[in-house]
Amino acid sequence: MAHAVEVNRASVLDGLAHGFLGRIGxxxxxxxxxxxxxxxSGDDSARIAENRGRAVDAVLPGARLVTVYQVHSPDCVTVGAEPWPESARPRADALVTDRRDLLLGILTADCAPVLLADREAGVIGxxxxxxxGAIAGVTxxxxxxxxxxxxxxxxxxxAVGPCITQASYEVDAGFHGRFAAADAANTRFFEPGRxxxxxxxxxxxxxSRLEAAGVGEIERLRxxxxAAxxxxxxxxxxxxxxxxxxGRQISLIGLR
Incomplete structure (x- = not known):
């Protein structure tokens, strides 16, 4: 029996076409x-295309999906009236637009997807x-x-969507030291493990990066x-x- 696509939504984005999708559906x-x-991912291309179509239909049917070639960078690109074809995706890790009927898509498989919007301005990211990307300033x-x-x-x-949480994310001392060297206050995001x-x-x-940047309201889906x-x-x-x-899941946001 086929399952419907699971769409996790954030209350701060109510009224906007958006969703943090997983593997169901x-x-x-x-x-x-x-x-x-x-x-x-090495998956069959026809299956990937079908899954992407289902994802779009679950969030904003009829919209054009726009993604980037993600490289763990802080780089962000602006999507205009004529988005690039899938075969010519720019290397970047964030997208913004003020155009309607587009779905901005970010792929993850433990990293944190972040969806943003200014409703009054009609701008999304x-x-x-x-x-x-986080420590380099992608947000x-x-x-x-x-x-x-x-x-x-x-x-x-x-809204910060599904990602690996602290209980599941073990890192070594070198990783801890990298964040501490960038800012001593970063040590508050680490708990001692083995x-x-x-x-x-x-x-x-x-x-914390979103707060420091002055974002008005932030939701964390947790x-x-x-673990799931x-x-x-x-x-x-x-x-x-x-x-x-x-596999990779997708998080989507668009303007109707």
Missing amino acids: GVSTGDVAGLNVGLG AAHAGWK DRTIEAMRALGAHRGRIVA EGHWQFDLAGYVV LDTY PRRFFSFRRSTHRGEAAY
Whole structure:
């Protein structure tokens, strides 16, 4: 029996076409079973296309999906009246637009997806915030790109979707030291773990960057990709299980 696409939504984005999707409701099989949308996952291209179509239909039917070639950077691109074709995606990790009938899409498999909007200005954004992009300022660049389209910091609302949570995210001392060197206050996002290791609160760090940037309202969904194998894909979980491939889920936002 086919399952409907699961769409997780944020109250701060009520009234906007948006959703944080997982793996439920797709046609892929094997290690990437479900709603796998990752072009680089090794999955069958026809299944990926079907899953992407289902994702669009679940959030904003008839819209054009726009994504980027994600590289764990802080770079953000603006989508205009003529979006690039899928085969010519720019290398970046965030998108913004003020155009209607487009769906901005960010793929994740433990990293934090961030959806943003200024309803009054009619400007939206989506960011892929893994630890590398987060510490490099991907959310800051997204906010600046939104401002260039007329958004105001204080009017922007943001939601941080499903990602690996602190209980599941073990890191080593070198990782901890990198964040501490960037800002001593970053140590508040780490809890001691087993000897020589720490548990990192990625979503908490991303929220702090949004707060520091002056975002008006922020919501954190607190859904753990690692700990929910039936609902979400997880790179780390797939690695720990020795699976040959891992799927990617998508988070979407658009203007009607």
